[in-house]
Each structure stands twice: as structure tokens, then as C-alpha cells.
Amino acid sequence: MTKHRFSAVIFDLDGVITQTALVHSTAWKEMFDTYLKFREEKYGEPFKEFSHTDDYLPYVDGKPRYKGVASFLESRGIDIPFGDPSDLPEAETVCGLGNRKNLTFNEILDRDGVKLYDSTVELIHDLKKEGIRIGVASSSKNCKTVLEAAGLLELFETRVDGAVSAELGLQGKPEPDIFTTACDNLGVEYAASVVVEDAVSGVQAGRKGNFGLVLGVAREENSHELLVNGADIAVDDIAELGGIEGIDRWFENGLEQDRWSIVYHDYDPEKEKSREALLAVGNGYFGTRGAMEETSAGKVNYPGTYMAGMFNRRISKVADRDIENEDFVNCPNWLPVSFRIGEGAWMDPNRFRVVQIQRRLSFRDGLLFREMIVEDEGWRQTKITSYRVASMEDQHVAVLKYTVQPLNYVGRISIRAELDGDLINDGVARYRQLDQHHLEPVEEGGDGQVQYLLVKTNQSGVEIGLACRMRILIDQAEQEVGMKHHTSRGKVASELVAKLAEGQALTVEKLVSIYTSRESGEGMALRQAREKLDQLDGFRQVHAGSAGVWNEIWKKADIQVEGDRFAQKLLRMHAYHLMVTASEHNKKLDAGIPARGLHGEAYRGHIFWDELYILNFYALHFPDIVKSVLMYRYRRIGEARKYAKEYGYEGAMYPWQSGSDGREETQIVHLNPVSGEWGDDYSSLQRHVSLAIAYNIWNYYWITMDDTFMAAEGGEMLLEICRFWASKAIWDEETERYSIPKVMGPDEFHEHLPGADEGGLKDNAYTNLMVAWLFGKVTAYLESVPGEKMGPILKKINLSGEEIDRWKDIKSRLTLHISEEGIIAQFDAYFGLQELDWDHYLEKYGNIHRMDRILKAEGKSPDDYKVAKQADTLMAWYNLGTDEVASLLSGLGYEADRATLRPNFNYYIQRTSHGSTLSRIVHASLANELGLGDLAWEFYMEALSSDYVDIQGGTTAEGIHAGVMGSTLLFVIQSIAGIQFRDEVLSVNPALPAGWKKISFNFAFRKKYYTFDVFREKMTISVDAPDDQLVEIKISGRIHGLVPGRKLDVAY
Structure with a gap:
């Protein structure tokens, strides 16, 4: 050691x-120049000499000899045979040229040493x-x-x-x-x-x-x-x-x-919008993309601030049809700061030369830092330093600190700071044909070193008030500098001018407060925003207070990994962005968790089923946030009942896309951009979203033992969702089983059977299994609790014993279609679909994640093929586990071992294109359960890095993928540490990946607080429990007793 x-x-x-790199470079040049001259003489190709900078460094340096030859020749469009390593140096092959270079290298080495x-x-x-x-x-x-x-x-x-x-x-x-x-x-x-x-x-x-x-x-x-x-x-x-x-x-x-951070050392216009999403700051009340302060919306950049639950509805004329859409509002931009030298151009990184840049987002305290040197057309270089925080201590506060410093000149520098509400939604290209104008100006102005802005959403009528106080410092000494304020429609810009010597630093601190009329009341948002400024001392105070709250968050949420710095970074990045999206502040808000976070406008900020992948992690660490999200659903139960009734059903049918008031936000028609004709859009038939809500309610109750919630809002939602599914189930006299028609599963590619005139599928296996699970859980729960506990809810919704008896009957007689090989059909008639030639499409297109779009471009339909975007039938095993699925099969009257996970996994993985980031984490979890460690790790790392590397080719620019972030965190606890929460006694079976030396985390489960340190061959566990009672835990199949306050060391 x-x-x-x-x-x-x-x-x-x-x-x-x-110092042989230069020898190599010389040898490469001598060999390639000789060969290129030979090609000029033999083939008439113009000679262009081999360059150290343009050719050696990008194509040859550091690579194996033959790979370097091939790389350079490809850059010049030269195609010659690869040959064999035994080729003579005279051979016109890749290997021959490589050997010729080696001969030259050795000659130089022998000569010069x-x-x-x-x-x-x-x-x-x-x-x-x-x-x-x-x-x-x-x-x-x-x-x-x-x-x-x-x-x-x-x-x-x-x-x-x-x-x-x-x-x-x-x-x-x-x-x-x-x-x-x-x-x-x-x-x-x-x-x-x-x-x-x-x-x-x-x-x-x-x-x-x-x-x-x-x-x-x-x-x-x-x-x-x-x-x-x-x-x-x-x-x-x-x-x-x-x-x-x-x-x-x-x-x-x-x-x-x-x-604890992500860092970027370059400014890459093609990646900038994705990086802006990943560099976002926020606190659950609002989130602000990591756009640089000098940028505005355009091809390269897209500043955006989004507030939880802030929606607005517009009607757009599209192809002679009125289309109504509700959008996630791009709220006023509090970031803008820029500078100019003399009367020159205002700094814009897309117009100035970026000499050097570093951006770092610290997850530990939510601080976004930038250091940058830019050069204008006059070769004057200026250093820019900025810091940015959205306060996690006070949801209404944000602060940034912006410093400019002349490096090679003396001059008069102007700084302009803005509050900008003259915005539209323009973050998603495919929405641009729609009316994206959501904000109307109400009031804007400036006074001294304060500026303020009030706007109002033009349909939902929510006022958004911002106020900003600026502190001006030169070389850290605060200055009283006069500012000129310029106002225009929905915007206020404030300017100051200072003469700076070379190396002198001019700093502007923007202390910003944000309120809306939803919490302040009509006419009070701007007033409260201005009053808040009096409580703010400066950047240091706001940052310190926010950092303290972040520290408390990490005490609960952090998953520590020793031995894998990349996985550690991304796990913290995922936890950070989840907390930016939904934090303890959400307890006071009426909002769900948008599938793409508070980071962009994709899916118009709507709430889908993705919370199924997110809320279990929250439930183990921040159960109050889960409750607030479930209360968002409860407050819209009236709209869900109305939606069910509209389609002839009972109970509560929650919408596939939910926004401000809980109505269905999914379009029921779509425009074919090729034909110009309107067609039906069946995606709203993904009724399984109600099952996801029920799943989240049950898991929240199971983890927290919140009996009060279960006896009130939670129980009411569960019962009304059961009532809905019972009304959808139809008895079939021929099969003597129930069927559920007109649904779509999680797959999304299949909307109806080939040639069908109406949308929807019959007996989607995932749906039917989850319905059976739901009926089983709810009826067993009703039987297990005293009558007076649930009596008020049963009375409130007028639920009879006959209805409950029917649920039990449906639970035991729902239809599944199982092949002789033990494969559960994704839906009725699935086995009659055509097989897809996957090898052909892989060879032709390479990236086939969105096979639906490829098939449609070829004039075909994914409805005709056994092809899935993501896990569908397999989702039942992901949600419930192998034992629960086997129990459900048995309860439905099928042999429990007739359809097991392994054959179904092997069957469906070959027919899945993984067009969703969620698909990878599901398959990773199931592969892990099957003992397929290498495959599980491959899928897991793809899921874990999916936003960081923007695996779907630009979608991260429109917002992070909250579902995959939540599920990758849970994977460490459930699959790597092997902790299962399905029984009252925790079961632990760890299996650390290669390279991982230790993982540490904690969580609360059923009113006990556990702390785990899991090593490769042993683990240390401690627990805090009420009344210091002995706690049982199952480790590798053996029961151990945990004494509260004492650590248990166990080999596994």
C-alpha cells in the first residue's frame, strides 16, 4: 500500500x-507526400502536401499505424485495399504504406537517436x-x-x-x-x-x-x-x-x-441547446435553462424560464382547422446581461471569437459558473465571469453575478441588464405552426438600481411579476452608479457606463424575485416581488442560504459510488435535475411533474405516465413531494370523472396528457405533412395512465404507511379508477372471460389492428395484468381495514358491495393470450402480425430507434408489424416483479409457470427498437433480474448517460427526461444493491458492477430510516425505528435483526 x-x-x-512525436510526424509526412506525388503522376490527382496541423494531428496522431493510414486516406477520399501486415513497403495498400512509414521512422531514429x-x-x-x-x-x-x-x-x-x-x-x-x-x-x-x-x-x-x-x-x-x-x-x-x-x-x-459537477470547455453551437437544458438551475417553483446571459432565442441558443403548473391555452388555425393547444409558458427571462466596448457591438458569443471558456454546474449547491475570454473585431480581449443561483431556500428568489474585465485594453464599457417578457414559446420546432404567443405586457419600468416587470398570460389570466435590484462593484468595491432605464413592450433594459483600466473588474449583481398571482392574489404579484428585494443583501447571502438547503437535500438523496466517477457524476446529475423539477416547495404548489422537467417545452410541459418511473425514488426520500403530486391528480378527479362519462364509462378516467385543469390535452386528430390531410390520432387511448396513477398511490401508501391519505384522497382516487376499469371490462360469453377493448399499451407504435376502422386494441396484456393487480390490491385492502376507516369514502362515492364483488370476479377472469412457447401476446391478434426484417433496416438506416417513422416514410405502418418502441408486456414484470406476475397468472386461471419472464424477455427484446429512454431502464432491470449482468449494464449505462450524451439526437435540447432520471437512481437501490420493497421486511441481494467498490445511500421505508454501505462482499446497515423496536431484514435469503442505533455488518 x-x-x-x-x-x-x-x-x-x-x-x-x-520527443519522437515529431519524428513520427516527419516520417508520416515524408511517406504520404511521396505517395501523394505518386498519385498525381499516376492518376492525375492534384498534389496537396501532408500537413502536421491539418492532417497529422486530427487523423494520425495517437492511432495505430494502419488505422492512421486509413483515417488520413479516407479524409482525402482515397480508397485502396487494406492489404496484410506482411505487405512490403512498396505495396500500394494501407499496410504497405504503414510499413513504408515505419521504415522511414526507424531510419530517422537510427540517424538522430x-x-x-x-x-x-x-x-x-x-x-x-x-x-x-x-x-x-x-x-x-x-x-x-x-x-x-x-x-x-x-x-x-x-x-x-x-x-x-x-x-x-x-x-x-x-x-x-x-x-x-x-x-x-x-x-x-x-x-x-x-x-x-x-x-x-x-x-x-x-x-x-x-x-x-x-x-x-x-x-x-x-x-x-x-x-x-x-x-x-x-x-x-x-x-x-x-x-x-x-x-x-x-x-x-x-x-x-x-x-459533483458537469463541465464544458468549449462552445459548440450544435450542442448548445442540449447543454442549456443540462446546465439549468431551479428550485421546483421555477427552472431556468443554462443559456448564457448574453444570448437570445435563435438557432443556437434558447433561454427559457418555466414555472411549475404555468399553462396557457391558444387556438391556432392549421390547414383550415382550428386546433386548441395548451402550452407550458416560456416565462419572462431574468437572465439578460451583456456589455460592449465604447460604441461597439453588444457581446454575443455567436459573433465574438470565443478564445477560452469553461462552464461548470455544481450539483452540490446548484451554482452555475462560467469563465470566458472573448475577442472582438478589434482584437480586444475581455474576460467574463458569471455565477448563477436559483434559491432553494426561497422559491421566489434568483441571483446572478456578472463580471467583465479588460485584458489587453483600456476603455469605456457599457453594461446592459434586462428583464424580458416580450417572448413567445419557440423551443420546439414542430410546434411553430401553432400560436405560441402567451404573454401580454402589463407594466414595466426602472428606478435607480431597481427594475420591474409585470406580464399576464393571455388566456389563463395569471400575472407574473419580476423585480430586480442591481449592485454595482468595481474591483469588489460597491459603487453608486447612475443607470438609464429603457422600456418597451414587455421589457425593461437598464444601462450603466464605466471606464476601466486594463485588468480592472466591473461586476453587476442581479438580485431577482419572481411571484405570480396564483400565490399572491390578483394585482399583488409585482408588489410582492418588489417587497422581497428589501430582504436580499447580495449574491453571497442568497447563495449561502440556498447551498444550506441543498446540503440537507443531499443528506437524504445522495447515492455515493466509489470506483466509478462517471456513474457517480451522472447519478448526482439526475438527482439534481429531479430536485430542480420538484422540490419541497412543491408542497405549496398545485403541479405534477412534467415529463421533460422545468427545462424545456417538449410535450408542452404536460404530465403523462412518467411519474411511474419517478415517484418511487421520491417516496423513499421526500414523501411529501409525492403526496403533493398525487394531490395534483386528486384536485382534477372531477375532470377525470367527466372524461369517463363522456366516453360512456364510470369512475375516473385520467387523461393521457394533463395540464392546468385535468382535461385531456392530447389531440384526437393530426395533420399528415406529406398529404396535407387530417387523420385520427389515437394516442389518447393510452388509458394505462390511470393505472400508473393507481400504482403511484399504492406505492406511496406502502412505503409511507400514510393511512390518513389512504382513507381520504388516495382511497377515493383508487376506488374511482377501479370503477372506471370495471366499466371498460366486457364479458365474453364465448370465452367466459372479461376483455378490455379500445386501449393502447406503453408500446405507442400500435394504435389499432391492421385494416381496422377504429382506434384501440383489445386485451393489451400490460393493461389487463395491471388491472388484475389493482383490483387485487384494492379489494384485499378493503377487507383488511376496519369498516369505519373507509366507510366515509365508500359512502361519499356511493360504492356498493356488488361493485366490489364484480371487481373480484374481473380480477380472476381477465383475458390473456399465451402461446405454446409461453409468450404472452402484447394484445389480441398480435401473433398474426408480420415479422420485421431487423437486419435489413439496421443495415439500411443504422439508427432504427424510431422504426415507426421509418416505416411510415416507406409508406408502411408499424401497426402491421411485431415492432415496439419500448417495453410493453414486459412492463408488468418491471412494475410488479416475477412473484407478483406469477401470482396474477395463477389468479386469472392460468398456470403460474406457463408464462415466465425469461422467454418473454428473450422474445420481446428482439422486437423492440428502444425509441424511448424509458425502454433501456426497463430492460436493464429485467436483464439484471434474469442474471444477464453484461446486458443489464449495457442498457443501464445507455439509460444513465442518455441525456448527458443526448442519445436521441437533439431531444435533450427540448428538456431533460425526468422518467429515466428517476428510474436510473432507483435502479442502484433496487437492482445493484438488490433491495426489494414488496414485503414488509426488506429483502437485500447486492450485486455490484465491476469496478464499483462501494455504494452508500439511505431512505425511509414504513416509518423506519435505513442507512446502507454496500461493499463488494459485505455490507453495513443501520436503522432508526420508532420505539427502538428490533427490525428484521432479509439478506441473501437469511433473516437478520437490526437493533436501532447499532450497525450490522454482514457478509453476503
């Missing part, structure tokens, strides 16, 4: 240890003295020869080079194989290892390998490029690192900061 927090350092060779980077060699010797393991990993097949020539070979305990890679079949950079193999050879963990690289492909490999530190050595003055591509630290030379102490500092401080 060493005294350090890292165990090994793996060095690249060329450009890190030896090997030059070393002394600082690297010194560090290697220091590491050896401290007992740190040392390895070298290089794409070069000349690695051994070079090290021998330099007299360094004996310093390295392992060498994984081009020759070893060829022998073992390792992939080259940017894949991490050579580095992971080096670590494996040394017997060290990747998380405790350092990769040192000078090539972009090398730091990309380091990032992919999830190493503890990726150190980039910027020999080409390319530190920015190395940071963008995966380096944690970039230095021009190893000497700048500060030796072993510098590495220790990273593992003690830098790595911890990395686990």
Missing part, C-alpha cells in the same frame, strides 16, 4: 516520455520511489525499440504497445483497451490510475476508460482541445503538474469536485 490515493500511472510514449522529456523521466523516477506502479501504453510498434534506445525500458512494469495490441486483438485509441490492459496487467483499479497522454485520441481513450485522472500534455499548444476531449488537467509540460503532490491534489480535491 502507498500513502497516496492513486496506485498507478500509465504513460503514453511519443510526445509524453520521448532518441530525445527525452526530462520532466517526465524525473516524475517516473519519483513515482517509482513512492511505490507507485508504472506502465507504458502506446500505439507504436516501435515502443520497445525506442525505450531500449533511451535506456528506460526497465522502469516500466508493463508495456502495452502496437505489437502487443496486434497479438491480443486490442482496439486502438480512442478506445481505452491499451490503458485498461496495462492496468489489468498491474492488478490496479482504473479509478485509482492516471493516464498521461498528448494526443486527442489518447485523452478520449482515457475518458472512455473512466480513469481516476486523465492528464493531457499539450505539446502542440492544444490544451483547450485536450480539455474538450477528455483531459481533466492540461499542461504544456509535466513540470507544471507539481510532481506527485499535484496528482495527490487532484485525487483529494479535483476528483471530488468532478463527481
